[in-house]
Amino acid sequence: MVCGERVGIDAPVVLWTEAPFYDAYSKTHHFRTRAGRIVAEAGPRLVEGRAARGALAALAPGSDELALLRAHVTQFVIHYDVCAASRRCFEVLQDMRGLSAHFLLDVDGTIYQTCDLRETCWHATKANSRSVGVEIANIGAYPVGAQAKTLDAWYERDAQGPYAVYPPWFGETGIRTPDFTARPRHPERIRGLVHGAEFEQHDFTPEQYASLAALGTVLHETLEVPLKVPRDAAGRVRGDALSEPEFEAWSGLIGHQHITRLDLQGSTALLEPFAAAIHISF
Numbered sequence: 146m147v148c149g150e151r152v153g154i155d156a157p158v159v160l161w162t163e164a165p166f167y168d169a170y171s172k173t174h175h176f177r178t179r180a181g182r183i184v185a186e187a188g189p190r191l192v193e194g195r196a197a198r199g200a201l202a203a204l205a206p207g208s209d210e211l212a213l214l215r216a217h218v219t220q221f222v223i224h225y226d227v228c229a230a231s232r233r234c235f236e237v238l239q240d241m242r243g244l245s246a247h248f249l250l251d252v253d254g255t256i257y258q259t260c261d262l263r264e265t266c267w268h269a270t271k272a273n274s275r276s277v278g279v280e281i282a283n284i285g286a287y288p289v290g291a292q293a294k295t296l297d298a299w300y301e302r303d304a305q306g307p308y309a310v311y312p313p314w315f316g317e318t319g320i321r322t323p324d325f326t327a328r329p330r331h332p333e334r335i336r337g338l339v340h341g342a343e344f345e346q347h348d349f350t351p352e353q354y355a356s357l358a359a360l361g362t363v364l365h366e367t368l369e370v371p372l373k374v375p376r377d378a379a380g381r382v383r384g385d386a387l388s389e390p391e392f393e394a395w396s397g398l399i400g401h402q403h404i405t406r407l408d409l410q411g412s413t414a415l416l417e418p419f420a421a422a423i424h425i426s427f
């Protein structure tokens with residue numbers, strides 16, 4: 146949904162007006178509070194419209210000015226959610242942190258859109274006003290060797306390779322595809338350098354790659370966001386934060402690690418696999 150109009154996409158999309166109603170417009174808690182959980186206060190999880198920036202006029206709440214939205218949105222921010230399922234991600238964002246992202250991408254490839262793209266979601270600090278954000282369901286990346294037990298606890302292996310498991314305390318996963326088994330696209334953990342440290346994680350599922358490629362294509366065609374990622378002189382996807390001038394000038398795909406320096410366990414996407422997934426020469 147863009148400026149009140151539905152846009153076709155070659156992927157399963159569930160809007161915030163449809164069950165299970167992952168609605169970032171809501172100012173209250175979505176799930177019943179669990180004992181011991183930190184709960185965010187009632188209040189906004191986003192800003193409706195887009196604030197004026199530089200010489201760019203504001204995009205008013207409810208506006209249908211697609212051309213003005215195109216001028217505002219120049220970045221597509223890719224995160225992993227460290228939640229392993231989109232249901233849990235929405236609970237953390239909406240109920241526990243009072244934050245939001247435009248899209249949640251579950252392990253089966255289902256995309257949940259939480260609000261119209263004309264709104265400013267709270268997901269990427271200084272990039273919020275000029276970006277669209279997606280949270281991809283995955284337990285995350287960790288320093289190599291330092292926390293292997295975390296990845297071991299969330300994945301088991303059979304004759305077909307590794308697959309995600311959910312501990313009893315996790316409860317309902319919310320995965321829409323019945324009896325879906327979330328298997329990484331690659332059987333071995335993938336590695337990458339982020340802010341000078343080497344991280345590893347289990348790859349995203351083929352279904353996630355297919356939906357992310359479709360989503361990237363729609364953002365490119367509808368909002369004209371360039372399908373490119375920050376690269377170094379050797380052509381590798383950068384693992385450091387962009388300087389302020391670089392960030393201000395950047396239009397395209399971007400990971401959270403390019404926006405701000407994070408703790409070693411921070412949410413930061415490894416973008417190289419996505420470059421291959423979208424099948425476009427960035």
